[in-house]
Amino acid sequence: MTSTPLNIVAFCCEHCAYAAADLAGGLRLQYPPEVKIVQIPCTGRIDVLAVLHALEAGADGVLAAG
Amino acid sequence: MKNRDGVVAVPAPRQEVSRLDIVRISSPVRGDAMSDPKATLTPQSPVGAVMVVGGGIAGMQAALDLADQGFKVYLVESQSAIGGKMAQLDKTFPTNDCAMCTISPRLVEVGRHPNIALLTDTEVLDVRGQAGDFTVRLRHHPRYIDPAKCIGCGDCAKVCPVIVPDRFNEGLSVRRAAYKLYPQAVPNAYAIEKKGIAPCRDACPAGQRAQGYIALIREGRWDDALRVIKLDNPFPGICGRICNHRCETACNRGLLDEPINIRALKRFVTDKVYARPRQPVEPAPRLYPQRVAIIGAGPCGLTAAQDLVRAGYGVTVFEAMPVAGGMLRLGVPEYRLPTEIIEREVQDIVDLGVDLRLNHRVDNLDDVFAEGFDAVLIAVGSHEGVRLPIPGADLDGVLINTHFLRDVRLGRYGPGGDAPPLGQRVLVLGGGNVAIDVARSAVRLGREVHLACLEARDAMPAHPWEVDAAEEEGVTIHAGRSFERILGDERGHVRGVECQRVVSFHFDETGHLHVEKEPDSTHVLPCDTVIFSVGQRAGLAFIPDDAGVGLTPKQTIAVNPNTLAATRQGVFAAGDSVSGTAFVIEAVESGHIAARSIIRYLQGEHLEPPRKPELPVVRLTREELEARVARGELHRQPRVPLPELPVEQRVNNFAEVEGGYDDESAQREAARCLACGVCSECMSCTFACGVNAIDHDMAPRDETVHVGAVILAPGYQVYRAELSEEYGLGRYPNVITALQFERLLSASGPTMGHIQRPSDGRTPRRIAFLQCVGSRDQNHDYCSAVCCMYATKEAVMAKEHEPDLDVHVFMMDMRAFSKGYWGYFERARDRYGVHYTRCRISALYEDPVTHDLILRYQDEDGALHQERFDLAVLSVGMEISPQVRELGRRLGIELDEYGFCHTVLFNPLETSRPGIYAVGPFREPKDIPESVIEASGAAAAAAARLGAARFSLTVTPEFPPERDVRGEEPRIGVFVCHCGSNIGGYLDVPAVAEYARTLPGVVHAEDNLYTCSQDSIKHIAEQIVEHRLNRVVVASCTPLTHAPLFQDCLRSAGLNPYLFEMANIRNQCSWVHSHDWETATAKARDLVRMAVARAALLEPQHTLEVPVKQAALVVGGGAAGMSAALSLADQGFPVHLVEREAELGGNLRHVFVPRNGTDPQQVLRSLIERVRAHPAITLYLGSQVVASSGFRGNFTSTIQSADGGRTIIQHGATILATGAQEYRGPEYGYGSDPRIVTQQEFEARLAAGDDLPTSVVMIQCVGPAEQYCSRICCTVALKNALALKQRRPDAQVVILYRDIRTYGFKERLYTQARAAGVLFVRYDDAHRPQVTADSDLTVRAWDPALHRDLLFRPDLLVLSMPAVPRQDAHQVAGLFKASLDGDGFFQEAHVKLRPVDFATEGVFMAGMAHYPKLLDETLIQASAAAARAARVLSRETLTAGGRVAVVDPAKCTGCLTCVRICPFDVPRIEPTLIGVGGVQGAATIEAAVCQGCGSCAAECPAGAIQLMHYTDAQMRAKVRALFEPAGFVPLDRIGERT
DSSP: OOSSSOOEEEEEETTTHHHHHHHHHHTTOOOOTTEEEEEESOGGGOOHHHHHHHHHHTOSEEEEEO | OOOOTTOOBOOOOHHHHHTSOHHHHSOOOSGGGGGOTTSSOOOSSOOSEEEEEOOSHHHHHHHHHHHTTTOEEEEEOSSSSSOTGGGGOSEETTTTEEHHHHHHHHHHHHHHOTTEEEETTEEEEEEEEETTEEEEEEEEOOOSBOTTTOOOOOHHHHHOOOEEEOTTTTTSSEEESEEOSSTTOSSOOOEEOBOOBOHHHHHSTTOOOHHHHHHHHHTTOHHHHHHHHHHHOSOHHHHHHHOOOHHHHHOGGGGTSOOOOHHHHHHHHHHHHHTSOOOOOOOOOOOOSOEEEEEOOSHHHHHHHHHHHHTTOEEEEEOSSSSSSTHHHHTSOTTTSOHHHHHHHHHHHHTTTOEEETTOOOOOHHHHHHTTOSEEEEOOOOOEEOOOOSTTTTSBTEEEHHHHHHHHHTTTTSTTSOOOSOOSEEEEEOOSHHHHHHHHHHHHTTOEEEEEOSSOGGGOSSOHHHHHHHHHTTOEEEOSEEEEEEEEOTTSBEEEEEEEEEEEEEEOTTSOEEEEEOTTOOEEEEOSEEEEOSOEEOOOTTSOGGGSOOBOTTSSBOBOTTTOBBSSTTEEEOTHHHHSSOOHHHHHHHHHHHHHHHHHHHTTOOSSOOOOOOOOBOOOOHHHHHHHHHTTSOOOOOOOOOOBOOGGGTTTSOOOOBOOOOHHHHHHHHTTOOOTTBSOOOOHHHHHOSSOOBOTTOOOEEEEEEESEEEEOOOOEEOOGGGSGGGOBTTBTTEEEHHHHHHHHSTTSTTTTOOOOTTTOOOOSEEEEEEEETSSBTTBOSOOSSHHHHHHHHHHHHHHHOTTOEEEEEESOOOOOSTTHHHHHHIIIIISOOEEEEOOOOOEEEOTTTOOEEEEEEOTTSOEEEEEESEEEEEEOEEOOHHHHHHHHHHTOOOOTTSOOOOBTTBTTBOSSTTEEEOGGGTSOOOHHHHHHHHHHHHHHHHHHHGGGTTSSOOOOOOOOOOOOTTOOOOEEEEEEOTTTTTTTTSOHHHHHHHHHTSTTEEEEEEESOTTSHHHHHHHHHHHHHTTOSEEEEESSOHHHHHHHHHHHHHHTTOOTTSEEEEOTIIIIITTSTTOHHHHHHHHHHHHHHHHHHHHTOOOOOEEEEEOOOOEEEEOOBHHHHHHHHHHHHTTOOEEEEOSSSSSBGGGGGOOSOSSSSOHHHHHHHHHHHHHHOTTEEEETTEEEEEEEEETTEEEEEEEETTSOEEEEEESEEEEOOOEEEOOOOGGGTTTOTTEEEHHHHHHHHHHOSSOOSEEEEEOSOGGGGTSOOSSHHHHHHHHHHHHHHHOTTOEEEEEESOOOOOGGGHHHHHHHHHTTOEEEEOOGGGOOEEEESSSEEEEEEETTTTEEEEEOOSEEEEOOOEEEOTTHHHHHHHTTOOBOTTSSBOOSBTTTBTTBOSSTTEEEOGGGTSOOOHHHHHHHHHHHHHHHHHHHTOSEEEEESSOEEEOGGGOOOOOHHHHHOTTOOOEEEEEEEOGGGOEEEEEOOTTTOOOOOHHHHHOTTOOEEETTSOHHHHHHHHHHHTOTTTOSOGGGTTOOO
């Protein structure tokens, strides 16, 4: 059993989106727990295959943010 | 010529370079020193350290540039964190980048740099010595939190009750006294703001932290409030009732309306807490064998008993009476102080472990010592009432106050007790508080009570409110009477007191009373009982004369007033027995002092207390308070009234008279507190801090450091626009400054990025920006250079937030003078629909009902308008703060009347004191990139002075050798952090750690209170060794700030730092799912599991050292190229300077007219002379670079001379300074008529000095300048216009312009030109000037103000042609893998923060090829490029590798995808490599320059590229683990392609 019914994998560039997620935490902005953040060095690193693998593994959505 | 055609130049090895004459290498100084670099000598061995003052973006840049090239840097910042103004900004123009996202990585870099000492809260006191060897005295102000211990968890701020305006948010929100400047602050540590001691605390003998408990009451934290009171006073309930509250007299609020009702609030707290069942008190542990005897269980003795027993000593209190409490219990009537309160507070002390012996009178001091006590405290009070020696004093019916009150209090006369020994008419003699107590007690016993005293009614020693209460209860007061004698009746019983009326009285120095009486005023006050209440003294009979304890003439015990030690060793005395009758709060303080002395005595220390640093008392003035009221920060509000028992209900019983506040009224009263001291030392933070980082006793500390140079980057302050009263800032809530608006826009600002107007929180519909507030006015003759653009940016961002907003900007000129600015303005106007009106607004009016703002203005057509706006934003200009002016004065550098630091053209960054440099807005108002450029430039100048001392003071962190973990099964350690309550308060941390233990590969898991504390870091290192861990996962906060810390921990334990992974369960779980414990816990488990899965696959990564060719190539021999070459050569690096033309000078050869008094041609001559003479510069004239390859630190280039000869050179860095040229297009008839010339041609004629025209028309913004601002044309036109007017004052000069863009101090040229009679006519794009050139030269221009065409017939039409890129710019860019912007100028790596870097590493730019700029700007940028290059060249090797892309050539098809996709132009096809199918040629990626973004790895169709540390397998394992909660796939299958 997963802890939540949905899982969104969010690939976040460490230069911007990951830092923004940090700030969201600092500001105590609440967002759905379904979002699971994966730190990446740059959105350029996101491979099409990485997205497909995530979906194949069971992700309900993939967010690339950078 | 030193051109060595055809020779392969081998750069000099580093040793040779540093052998160059160091004196020669010293930087030139002011004035004509450019031609004589030896003018001031830098010491032979300068100090290899630099002090940078100011931690804003400029200071950080200078610090990094210097530290990275081998200098120790002291970065001095006056605030508690670095970041400066940029950290306050929301976005930056013209790219709309998030300011914080841009600056944050740099903050972290500065904070972690091993060679930057970050000195926050620090000011510079003075600088002595000379360039190369300065001695700087610094003062570190206390921040009260040790940044080395603080881990930034914020627990202190959570509990801090003090609210102050948040200055970081420009006063739009509040913060606590314990605060972090902003969320991303570096150092990531909190600070406490403490202005001083609040006057209430200062006035209290016991130093009660009234401000602290008042703030806690406001917060509804009753228990904490009581704890604060009890820190200094064990009798809060008692003092809350009977204290004389000098705190209230001192309260600053009294200057405004009424003091805070502090005593009532204190009582309120005790009532609240005491209403609940009493919590048992834990006995204090006994730490020492010594025992102390205390004689007397009054407030003084019990206070000392408490302190001593808490300190770990044995304490016995001897009390003669059957009850404890002393005068509180026996002297103060019940109606003022209920017994149960006393009993409770006494019990709290006794339960600590005090041995209280009631009914135990001490008869002899020696007996006490004989019992084995090590010290004795005499605190017997003054219980002996005084009977005046007047006739009749011993008559029947004459009583003594103390005995009477004691008997009443002990219940002797209560129901079932004796009848009170009172007649029907009682006369109390005395006017003090005790006399009032006596009188009011007698009233309650049902007697008619009179009171007679020596003093006049309004001069009675009793508190006025006590006297009033007595009168209300029926006491008749006979003031101003002397007591002659007491008359008795025949039975010897009192029948009256004979008095006279008193005119005046005084006590002489021996204490004798002298009374002047009214003649013939003798009269009798009839009574049948007299109670003396004229003073008390101590009963000291137990001290025999031979006990060795001395007494004073007043029959008190003689003590040292500082230590309270009596004349006999081991004996101390305190309280009323020393001081005579005083108030309970004084007894308490006396008890504290005695206890401290006794402890020192028992510890064998010197008895005199050590001096404590004294904070100033914060005394506000009426004016300050009125100003705060005027600004709306404070409102007049009298005391919240206190309920009181009506008189009729109180005269016949001993019920408590005074009522208390209820919760709501107490909190309302508490909210009136002004928090004068800011921090109140309530110690809430100290109790809350889990890492013991708080120290309220920190004091300022001075330090002396030695540096070779000083760089001043102190920044600016925004104009305090409340001084321009016409705009109503401070008075009208909806008028704000642009910096305030910036905070409103910021997602981390007070409204979380929602634009709300302050008066009602409503989203505004119409916003007006008012330009030039504090710039270009009577008090500021300069332009602040940034306001036009930031207002445009804020307007655009406002429209982004609220597309329906109507935004108007009221301005004089649109000063969009720099790169990308004009296009940005046009987008704002055309795409976002921001309205721009050319009008300076002179005043704002407020509609007092709606708080809307009313603007009246005239448009360009002359029509008058009146409009209403919801919000007005003042575009405030830049000023230099008084603190910075003071700094300038202390350092002995010249500043102008505004405080700006002017420099000379020859040496544009050095102040009047050699070795001290100035950068940023401190020199002249300017924006971020130029401040950054100047910072780098100053770094180069300092480095040139100190080059010989590079790496002399720097350190390299040392780590043990790495353990080889290859081939080992993963042994993962997981450390889950509570982060105090930040994580632990919102999710089940132990459960997450427990869960981690079950995951594959995990051999150790634990939870830590603070994983990043020094102790925990050490502990983790120990665990790594103990459990032979080979991978570490920390589940805590964000890797962006904390990963390097933990990675260093791994290195210290012998592990490769790449064997580390983090799970961010704070920012991504506890803080964002803070209302759902289960969900947050479950997600934390998920994130830990994902981290563990990736960790299992992590591999060590090793860096390699790539040698650096320590020479530079500078392309372009103009002012920029020559300056850059000289700067590098002065720093000791060989330079190859290539100029395509046969002579040096570039565009500077065409500049003749000085702008600031310095002859540009003199600058040129001196530059050429120095370049030619410099032994480290190899000059290649008439030559071009025809090939260049390699990477940062290791380039190879081919230089071809005019005759075709080639030189191949090797260099580590490249500076491109290829210049620009004046546009020569056909606009306005240029080229068709000799009377139409360019500005450059005109300047040449001015320089020649003959044939000067009598009338000139200049047209600005010609040709391409309609698309981008060429920046220099306005200044050049004004300069030339003034030069003409100077030589021919009768000459008529007309300037046709779109905007006059004289930014900064160049505004003064504009002012001078207008004063000199130069005529300015504005045109817009719809009405361009029309030029016809036949026999007459005519220029026709539309005057919008006059609504008609103007016709000019000048001798000469001067066209301000813009600077345009050279035709071969594309070729140059291609050769060096540099990129160009849309206008053909060089494109910098980052507009704001990397303004002289290309995206291609190791290649830098300077001069007009980057963008048009003035000579001083060019010279500065050249130095900056040199500094950036020196950052590469100063190292013998560069570290490469780690997170880089690696190609497996065997899989590479050579398809070029990676070559095309790489944003940094790193991959290339190496023909010698063998690719797929054995075909020659495969991609290779140079580790030294790979940025590690992974784009190539993602795009490679053959899967031939892997990004180390982010391999496909690692990423896939992490994602897949999310969906395999039972414990993911076995390790050996992870990463398989399925």
